[in-house]
Amino acid sequence: MSENLTLVQAVRDGLRDGMAEDDDVLVMGQDVGKNGGVFRATEGLFDEFGDERVIDTPLAESGIIGSAVGMAAYGLKPVPEIQFSGFMYPGFDQIVSHMSRLRTRSRGRYTLPMVLRAPMGGGIRAPEHHSESKEAFYAHEAGLKVAMPSTPHDAKGMLIASIRDPDPVVFLEPKKIYRAFREEVPDDPYEVELGEAAVRKEGTDVSVFTWGAMTRPTIEAAEQMERVDVEVVDLRSLSPIDFDTVVESFKKTGRAAIVHEAPNTGGLGAEIAATIQEEALLYQEAPIERITGFDVPFPLAALEDYYLPEPARIAAGIEEAFDF
């Protein structure tokens, strides 16, 4: 059996199934309880599981993440939510100093089966500090896994895989596509394995690597292009990255473009391009294009659409890679 769900409904479904199959799983954060989450990602869970498993916390991100670290080390499986990824930073010390490295520091004595969820990214006319894409921060941090689903099916499957994973996962949800489209999502719990990319469209001329909310405009650009047969790879998992799939695709096409909404400099596009050059230099026919956000603070809503890559810009970048 399955249901036709939006991405945010699939997240809710994944949380519910994760909680139903394991009593140690709990949800905590600002407004996740009675209010059901500001994006409704925890709707109904408070009524179903009660206030000891769906916990409204004080307004304190370091407290939320830090106490989740303590809970996870002590045998629970907390799934803290930070309301917007732009408000993660008061808890950043807990993420980089403890969440990412407790297994390492304690030489395996303490481990953190926890999932830190946050909506991220632009495109919904949100106020200041609500629209950034900072996945590179977390992917840069050894010891963390980083997931960013782009479909409802993946959202539920990757969330369940994250909850069951013995290591801490930063689970970033592109809020622009929270309700953009629906997809059949199985009712029963299932896993979409972390660390596996998905080829969304096969092609032979240029490989385009992307993730999150950029996946859809990238596919749209690819489908509109008549001259170029584009392969679109949705990474889904940003740590670890499925470099086998990336390199295999590149060896087939010899040309690549990378699309992300995060700023260009120090973005994950650089990591992908560097790895391709290490692994497949002799297959390379053209410089690897990056179609990304600009190296400026994310603009307020009036200009955000100029900042975010969209199909015309993406197609232009792909053509550069093709025509070189």
Next chain:
Amino acid sequence: MTETVHREPDDMYRVLDEDGELVDGAEVPDLSDDELVEMYRHMKLARRFDERAVSLQRQGRIGTYPPLSGQEGAQIGSAMALGDDDWMVPSYREHGAGLVRGLPLKDTLLYWMGDERGNRIPEDENIFTVAVPIASQLPHATGMAWASKLKDEQDKAFLCYFGDGATSEGDFHEGMNFAGVFDTPNVFFCNNNQWAISVPRERQTASETLAQKATAYGFEGVQVDGMDPLAVYQVTKDAVEKAKDPDEDELRPTMIEAVQYRFGAHTTADDPSVYRDEAEVEKWKAKDPIPRLEKFLKDTDRLDDDDVEAIEADVEDDVAEAIEAAEETPRPDPASMFENVYAEMPDRLEQQLEYFQSIREEYGDEALLED
């Protein structure tokens, strides 16, 4: 001289009761009749602006907006207690306090329309830029006050606004602690509106009051009826005075907990009916600061019905003018997102700007705005 800030944290200071009558033994602050009427006018303006802004958001003419209705007494009362040279360090809901200091309503609208130009404070206003991340402005206010002290200025106070939720953040405690240790001329003004989105005050902290948190940092923390603009004015005035000219045995900083209520939603993206009862809202609406002050001003012959009518017509015009000015402002230049990132644009950013302009030229803005 500054007796209202030397009270037990839970001894709430009041001047007007809920019916606009003077509380027994209370003194009316030393404000002229004109200033009292001005206070009323500011509150009416803030309320009307708020109503129109919420409605503009509903019509899609501005973006997400944080309403302030119910909080005018705290905002206007405190802002009027500041001297010309004093500074205001706001969170994101202080458009009412801002208008007292001359922050144009048009700019407030532009900001919530997503136009960066609304985020630039006019050159001659001592107002710091809006802070959205909760409590992050407290250490800034402490730092500004500290800098003023290091520069040997003796005559400036730095008032910082934040909400009840902010008192749970580390930045609140760090900013307050530094203020105590370095004895900086700060007034920490907590707009306790009872709700941090859906989380009620009593779940934010097990402390009986928020004001008592100041005790731990070595300086005074006092509660005031935040829906009583006269009480708020007096307490803030005293706190500002202590910040500038403390007695030998007292520290400069004060924390004020203005106990109040937000009548509306946290922002226009929020639906408070999911988490709070209408009966509670009604209970607090009985304390509405505007009719209270109006009643007091009428009872003391400072205001009559004709004045009220004239003021209402006047603020209607002011708000309409601000909306018109904001909506007539041409959309920002897309290339302006590359400005003001650095004093001098680095080469790499210059190249990105050139690329941006070339694709605009090649594809046209309409193609770039496609989803």
